Amino acid sequence: MSEPLFSKKNLKLLSDPLNSSNPITVQVLGICSALAVTAQLKPAIVMSISVIAVVALGNVIISLLRNTIPNRIRIIVQLVVIAALVILVDQILKAYVYDVSKQLSVFVGLIITNCILMGRLEAFALGNRPWQSFLDGIGNGSGYAAILIIVAFFRELLGSGSVLGFRIIPESWYIANGGFYANNGMMILPPMALITIGIIIWVQRSRNRKLIEN
């Protein structure tokens, strides 16, 4: 119990999911929402924050309950905890930041089906203490967020010519205005999100020795 709060081992819980055990690119979890919400940057950012909050809190709750949960219904218990948290987040967004909640609409509900949540609760929180579980939740949520934001940045830039709604490609470049440029319509559709993630995985694997398979 005398282990310091931010010991090397604990910090690894935070940093590993950003690279060597990234939930999206290495564990291939949460791909579905990474394809759905990344057409523009803003919803991707809000989705990321919501997922970080829900996975961190869910991890802590399950970790606190871990010695009482009957083994046979543990998946149901995890699901109830996640669903309850997501509904709470949704209700609070609707009451206090109505604009944001409208932007996210169905995506908030989709957090429930995000495999990262169940994955972390089952694989980590059930066997670890609350503080470690909290760090693991923040770490994995951030790992998810990092990929989502990278993908959304490129999709919005190449697909709509803007970043966070601000125009980057000048209007005068467009063919419609006598220029030479056209947005890549494919970038707005989910298949290009998958290809973008594929490219990220490629870059990551070629740089990270731990991930190179023999």
Next chain:
Amino acid sequence: MNRNGNTYTVLYAAVMVILVAAVLASVSMALKPKQVLNTEIEKKQSILASVNIESTAANAEKIYAEKIVTQYVVNVKGEQVEGDAFNIDLKKERAKAHEDMLLPVFECHTSEGIKYILPLRGTGLWGPIWGFISLNDDMNTIYGANFDHQGETPGLGAEINTPIFEEPFIGKKIFDESGKLISIIVAKVGQDAPAEHKVDGISGGTITSKGLEKMLLDDFTSYQEFFKKKKS
């Protein structure tokens, strides 16, 4: 106690479900009034936007009270009937038989005369689309339009709630010269239609654009008798 026994498992599940239900129910009840207020303010903002008045969540109620002077309900024969125009659920009205439909009308008094605001509701690609459209007192020229959607594709169908799509509606006519209802044609590139009835659709959002076109036609058809009464 045996944590893997049936009694423990059943008790655990029961207690958990009751606790979670209690928490969710009380949070929902506590936040309900605020959420209802938010949706009302949003509706007021959309109504104001359809007569080209900008408002923020903070001042929408005040502006609405000033500008939208009268609101009433008519039936398909154009006669005024009992009802609360603001709280009519269009989804339910659309499900009714045509002659039982209640049609809300909002009047906005501007320096350029009375503008009549009609609510719209239809279907896009993924889910419902809706909006408000305002007409000049000739019951023919569109004064402003505001659309919104539940879950159209971002960057494609979802563009219907942007000014780029909405502004071209201003000044368009819904009747042709012989007085026949044409409504507005949301055209694809190259589609031929009289300019005064045509706005450009969204590339890649054809189903949403066509849904919106149908929504306008359906709505104007229901209000046709009301238009006639107002014009005469």
